[in-house]
Amino acid sequence: MAAELDPRALRADFPILEREVNGVPLVYLDSAATSQKPRAVLDAMERYYTETNANVHRGVYALAAEATDRYEAGRFSVARLVGADRRGTVFTKNASEAINLVAWAWGIRNLTAGDAIVVTEMEHHSNIVPWQLVAQITGARVLFTPVDGDGRLDLEWLEVTLRTEPVRMVGVVHVSNVLGTINPVAEIARMAHTYGAKVLVDASQSVPHMPVRFADTGADFMAFTGHKMLGPTGIGVLVADPATLDAMEPFLGGGEMISDVRVEGSTWADLPYKFEAGTPPIAEAVGLGAAADYLMDIGMDAVRAHERSLTAYALGVLSEIDGITIHGPKDPDVRGCPISFSLPDLHPHDIAQLVDRQGVCVRAGHHCAKPLMRTLGVGATARASTYLYNTEQDIDTLARALAEARAFMAA
């Protein structure tokens, strides 16, 4: 049984939360866009730069060996957080690059004209556009699994499509960054595998917030991003079975990823290096490792329990607002913490601008999910999203700020 998490105690670890905005304390409710960073993460990077900064791998001198150790320790922590093999844990620059890696390295060589790639209407652009680009080059088609009125995927459509179309890849988001929906990725993976399609799970919004074991997702590939899980910008992760990666040609070429380079052609380094071209995000891996350690210390069960209860509270508070539409599932058991909503009399941009006056940070826009916006029939939504440092008081402040925004615009 996971220990309970005390957000008030944890807040002390996050220097930025002491900051004021417009003369009032910061109420950060945009962690789905990017999370704040604890001291432990900032310090790990600072120590790296001031104690052992050197280029990794192949350096003989002590400094380089230390740098390599810390870099690989970062990988080890990240792999442990999601139960992955370290050889199958590849560092990229963000989740988007991780998905592009698969789309280009696997897609360019394996897709042919007429093949189908299935994504969903609730995907983030990062799991749509790479496939469109590769489809354009290979002649493959991108199909979109519909989303129903409760913000759930139409699995029947998916089953029919898998049965009747030459589907080679299914890309699906684990937790929607707009609707909060937790998708049944293991079930989807089972379906896809039955029909010989590969599966890529975009875990950008799940890995930071709940226990995720790569094996349990059933996916062939899993992508997530450092900056949303208490880590730095400039680093993302692709997880896959080493055998899957071994069977693939590399994506980016350069230093580090080769075994030998000859005028006639080159051979590749062992995993995971084959997919890490050039100087990797070294300090960032150290920082992300510290973030993974921090999360494991707290326990992902405790993180999820806290956020489930905070989401339940937020759904309760927000649903009492007159005329509000909350998009996505209403049951906190089947959703993560992003909560998107619309008000009839306030455009999302005005919401975000006006609550900012109370120090409240929420996001307004399409959240990089324009196809979903069209399905929802809106141009944009406002979105509040929490993390382990948020409290019920933050939700109350949001509700109060929304009421004031309304009054201001109506005055």
Add this chain to the structure above:
Amino acid sequence: MAAELDPRALRADFPILEREVNGVPLVYLDSAATSQKPRAVLDAMERYYTETNANVHRGVYALAAEATDRYEAGRFSVARLVGADRRGTVFTKNASEAINLVAWAWGIRNLTAGDAIVVTEMEHHSNIVPWQLVAQITGARVLFTPVDGDGRLDLEWLEVTLRTEPVRMVGVVHVSNVLGTINPVAEIARMAHTYGAKVLVDASQSVPHMPVRFADTGADFMAFTGHKMLGPTGIGVLVADPATLDAMEPFLGGGEMISDVRVEGSTWADLPYKFEAGTPPIAEAVGLGAAADYLMDIGMDAVRAHERSLTAYALGVLSEIDGITIHGPKDPDVRGCPISFSLPDLHPHDIAQLVDRQGVCVRAGHHCAKPLMRTLGVGATARASTYLYNTEQDIDTLARALAEARAFMAA
């Protein structure tokens, strides 16, 4: 006339240089692999994370606007350092990704079977392997400009090849990371353009060390990397004329780089965002901007003058070592600061290991330039490389450590 640079004063800005290794002070002579970072860079990133961390672009609230401002200010500084248009200054994860961007986005769509891509025998793997990968897919061929005994490119070969082969792209390193050779990139660009080929200059070893104006290189594309120019890991730069980039399809797909995403297809954001998919290296751009500012404050003329004189000193001291072979040009006016050398009785690995005992960090290996190693007829070299924080005393320590290493192995 540039003010002179005082390395002893500058050293105080670099916390790691106070460190000891094996009980002796650190003598860092591996800046060609990665540079150390001044306080100003570390502090800029720390401030970013503790004051304004938020995802950039499109955030309405004040924190997001501040984050965007600092990110774009970083771009502005970097663009100013090399005289580039900010719309043509694209942030990538490293120099390797910048080159891959061109190889994939431009190459996949513009190269056809039989086309030739010319690189040089002294290229870093990062300017070879991406072309080999894209050649493999498109049926193009990669040709290598030979390097002569003095470490200079055979421009006659290049001229003949341009005249007789369907060359579409010439990739050339500005300053060799092994030989130190400063290549006549403007002349090469003129030749290539005469025959309708595009030119990519790998400026990873020049931009950190000497004044480089993008327009003066004559190149269509220029790549360099943050961590070698006092900046953080996790960021690199591609510079090009905006018109050149406008004519290209994007490379990585995802958030930030779109204008609209529809089920039927997508349209792209304005430059430079079209080529920056996903959450960019935000803190890294802030850090790199601070590095560019730091370099501009000192003045790149002063940096070059210091390193030219230090290189002259080092060439003098090292050439007195019995039996040493120094690879590359001997004239400090036509070379940058990486100095590769071989000793008849000490393998490079043993050199690096043994001088480390004196706190001296030099690199041993192929320096990601295996084709060049074959041309030089060696398996590996030892390489000492300096930067603005190095002094003549550091060179003396290296010479002493080499003598002791020799004595140790001979004892």
Add this chain to the structure above:
Amino acid sequence: MGLEDLYQQIILDHYRKPRHRGELAAPSVEVDHNNPVCGDQLHLEVRLEDGRIAEVGHTGDGCSISQASASMMSEAAVGLPVDDAMELIEHFRLMMHREAEPDEDRLGDAIALEGVAKYPVRVKCALLSWMALKDALQTHTATTER
């Protein structure tokens, strides 16, 4: 910087009671513009008569700034010769990028949008209807000249 700059009473007034909202009976030209970043949508219709803007009608969805701006733009544009309107659009654009001193005589109520320039993400909202008008005028010129 206070939000009152951004949300001046006059802006809120145009937002709540948009002028020239609706469709025209006989538009000379119509265009659809949207701001893909925030989802604002605008349908703009213009009737031209003797080289002047005789009527403007706008419909669509958007935030207070984009809606108010469309209303103010319509007020400022009606009655202007096409050339003057094009100049005014450029003047407004420069004001939004803080590259011109605003001229109240020409801008009318739209001068109140000056404060938006301090909020870069909102500048596109304010510009939407003005860029749509520019497009409409250019489209019309191009079609009639052909």
Add this chain to the structure above:
Amino acid sequence: MGLEDLYQQIILDHYRKPRHRGELAAPSVEVDHNNPVCGDQLHLEVRLEDGRIAEVGHTGDGCSISQASASMMSEAAVGLPVDDAMELIEHFRLMMHREAEPDEDRLGDAIALEGVAKYPVRVKCALLSWMALKDALQTHTATTER
């Protein structure tokens, strides 16, 4: 951790005066291995007789560790039945990854390479000749069985 661990006298001795260096008159099998990371190159020849390693010869270029290791490996291997040699190779590999207690009786002088395990970048240098021997023995078995 002192460098003396890495550069023990016995290692330097094998480096300076490598045993079994050279080519064989009548090798049963020969292989070329190199360490692409550092450029070490090794040509290894083995003569087998009655299922035993009768003779070993090595030539090539490399750092002190890889050269000394080839010399020590040759000493340890000569005279061993193929199966025992394969076991010894695995034992050496485990020692280099700190997964086995070294057995001096079997390793001979090669036990001095234990200290290399502390220098991960150098482990490949030490392993080069042993992996070459493994490859040679396997190649020979595969060819003769066919």
